[in-house]
Amino acid sequence: MRLLLVNTNTCRDPYPVAPLGVCLLASALRDEAEVQVFDGTFRGNEGLRETLEAFRPDLVGLSVRNVDDLVPQAGTFFLDEVRRTFLDPLRDARVPLVLGGSAFSLFPMALMQAWQADYGVVGEGEGPMRDLLRALDRGEDPRGIPGLLVAGDREFRPQRSPPSPGRLSLPFSEVDRHIDFTPYRVLGAYPIQARRGCNHRCIYCTYPALEGHRHRLRDPDEIAREIAEAAARLPGVTFEFVDSTFNDPQGHAEAICRALIRRGPRVRLRTMGVNPGHVTDELIDLMQQAGFAQIDCTPDSASPRMIRAMGKNFSWEDLVRAARTIRDRGMPTTWFFLFGGPGETAETIQETLDFIDREVSPEDLVLMAIGLRIYPGTPLHRAAIREGIVTPDEDLLAPRFYISPALGHDRIRDMLKEAAAVRPHCLPPGENRPDPAMLQQAIAMRRQQGLTEPMFRTLLRIRRSWPRFARVPMPGHAPVADVTR
Numbered sequence: 001m002r003l004l005l006v007n008t009n010t011c012r013d014p015y016p017v018a019p020l021g022v023c024l025l026a027s028a029l030r031d032e033a034e035v036q037v038f039d040g041t042f043r044g045n046e047g048l049r050e051t052l053e054a055f056r057p058d059l060v061g062l063s064v065r066n067v068d069d070l071v072p073q074a075g076t077f078f079l080d081e082v083r084r085t086f087l088d089p090l091r092d093a094r095v096p097l098v099l100g101g102s103a104f105s106l107f108p109m110a111l112m113q114a115w116q117a118d119y120g121v122v123g124e125g126e127g128p129m130r131d132l133l134r135a136l137d138r139g140e141d142p143r144g145i146p147g148l149l150v151a152g153d154r155e156f157r158p159q160r161s162p163p164s165p166g167r168l169s170l171p172f173s174e175v176d177r178h179i180d181f182t183p184y185r186v187l188g189a190y191p192i193q194a195r196r197g198c199n200h201r202c203i204y205c206t207y208p209a210l211e212g213h214r215h216r217l218r219d220p221d222e223i224a225r226e227i228a229e230a231a232a233r234l235p236g237v238t239f240e241f242v243d244s245t246f247n248d249p250q251g252h253a254e255a256i257c258r259a260l261i262r263r264g265p266r267v268r269l270r271t272m273g274v275n276p277g278h279v280t281d282e283l284i285d286l287m288q289q290a291g292f293a294q295i296d297c298t299p300d301s302a303s304p305r306m307i308r309a310m311g312k313n314f315s316w317e318d319l320v321r322a323a324r325t326i327r328d329r330g331m332p333t334t335w336f337f338l339f340g341g342p343g344e345t346a347e348t349i350q351e352t353l354d355f356i357d358r359e360v361s362p363e364d365l366v367l368m369a370i371g372l373r374i375y376p377g378t379p380l381h382r383a384a385i386r387e388g389i390v391t392p393d394e395d396l397l398a399p400r401f402y403i404s405p406a407l408g409h410d411r412i413r414d415m416l417k418e419a420a421a422v423r424p425h426c427l428p429p430g431e432n433r434p435d436p437a438m439l440q441q442a443i444a445m446r447r448q449q450g451l452t453e454p455m456f457r458t459l460l461r462i463r464r465s466w467p468r469f470a471r472v473p474m475p476g477h478a479p480v481a482d483v484t485r
């Protein structure tokens with residue numbers, strides 16, 4: 001069998017992301033089929049027809065990552081472009097098609113029908129794709145393979161839930177061997193997955209549905225070996241962990257850092273998904289020793305009420321402790337706050353702003369967003385139906401957002417704009433991307449001064465020098481006793 005995997009994600013905001021899922025599949029299916037990857041990130045469908053003619057695949061897998069950019073009002077919807085650019089030409093070429101990826105997995109029934117695909121895989125692709133290829137090779141009916149949808153199916157058998165605490169065994173993605181990694185090297189990072197699944201229950205979140213409700217962890221030594229091998233092929237590259245909760249369950253992130261330190265050589269690392277629940281001095285120290293140059297921390301809110309309302313797994317006290325640890329240890333951090341969840345009021349927004357002023361270093365970046373994207377089957381979805389924000393029959397593929405009816409979008413936007421106007425390190429919704437002139441200035445400044453700090457710190461340095469921020473005082477830092485409030 002010959003399998004062509006097509007990455008349809010052309011989004012470059014906040015930066016282009018290498019197609020990790022596609023490359024993992026290509027590595028995992030190596031023994032089942034001859035596999036080739038077509039990466040559309042930088043070229044759209046240019047060369048797709050020639051690839052089809054030369055490779056003559058028996059099956060084409062279309063990886064669909066993003067539905068939309070999670071921005072209410074004037075947001076971007078990606079699927080029409082995916083359809084035009086990739087699906088239509090492939091349909092014209094009359095090759096059997098299998099759909100997969102996070103966007104497809106969130107809306108499988110709607111997309112199977114709308115896009116008239118032959119097959120679809122809901123959730124991770126390794127197992128179902130292996131079984132599908134084997135069935136097709138033997139001429140067997142693939143119906144009933146867990147996680148697989150076949151054209152005309154009205155339901156499917158979900159993939160089995162792994163045992164807890166599960167182990168996750170993955171091949172090395174070898175991203176740079178499947179695609180041309182050069183442009184990602186300049187703009188992005190080399191992606192690494194260290195675990196799958198999340199056992200928390202944040203009300204809006206899709207990750208447990210995409211990856212499972214239980215943690216499955218990769219062997220830390222394997223991760224360190226994968227990074228060392230890739231670093232030897234790509235000297236100087238930055239590695240980025242893509243786990244939704246990097247430091248959860250407690251102990252795994254620490255073990256990864258120790259494995260990286262033991263193995264060496266030191267590489268540059270960053271991660272999203274630092275959960276305020278398990279941030280300790282030991283964790284941050286180990287991360288710094290291992291080479292983490294920056295992290296993303298995603299509490300969503302710093303209002304005690306909203307932390308509970310969003311179903312977070314940590315308390316306000318945990319969050320304050322985490323912030324102090326991060327700040328005291330000088331770990332460059334981007335903070336993410338999401339405003340407008342159920343029960344958000346002017347007072348709860350103020351509580352989050354107070355936290356930012358007291359606990360977040362003015363050298364760190366704070367990104368503010370409005371509205372929670374409503375996904376099918378989540379507790380937020382049920383709340384939105386109860387409150388009449390959506391009706392039960394909406395498929396939610398066209399983005400719908402929960403925004404606290406007590407305030408509404410525009411009021412929250414105005415409050416956040418006002419807040420950001422006197423806090424140079426806070427970017428209000430809609431300003432989460434540096435303008436090109438500022439980026440050029442930052443690149444020049446880094447070159448001239450030999451700066452190795454995270455790019456966001458250089459950008460903030462420039463932003464802080466803007467005349468409108470000239471007289472803004474640096475916020476203070478509250479005494480530790482406050483944590484017991």
Ligand code: B12
Pocket residue numbers: 009011012013014015016017018020021022024025060061062063064065066067068069070071098099100101102103105120121123124125126129188189190191193206207210211240241242243244272373
């Ligand atoms: C890490 C991450 C990021 C990082 C990426 C860092 C990096 N270097 O890669 C950052 C923070 C930059 C980011 C940004 C964005 N992200 Co993001 N991100 C994720 C996250 C947590 C993990 C993605 C990942 O790499 N997973 C690991 C790989 C191995 O999994 P995978 O790609 O899904 O592939 C598996 C399966 O899907 C399947 N599969 C994949 N392709 C195919 C193809 C076939 C044929 C088959 C059969 C199977 C298959 O098999 C693979 C292996 O098992 C997901 C949530 C999640 N848990 O999935 C959100 C997620 C993908 N992101 C999302 C979004 C929206 C965005 C942004 C648009 C947000 C924004 N406004 O900026 C941007 C877009 C960036 C871009 N250029 O595309 C959404 C997409 C859904 C939606 N609503 O559109 C998700 C699902 C989160 C959510 N809200 O639910 N993201």
Ligand code: SF4
Pocket residue numbers: 198199200201202205206207208244245275312313
């Ligand atoms: S901890 Fe993170 S990944 Fe887990 S449910 Fe909450 S938001 Fe989702």
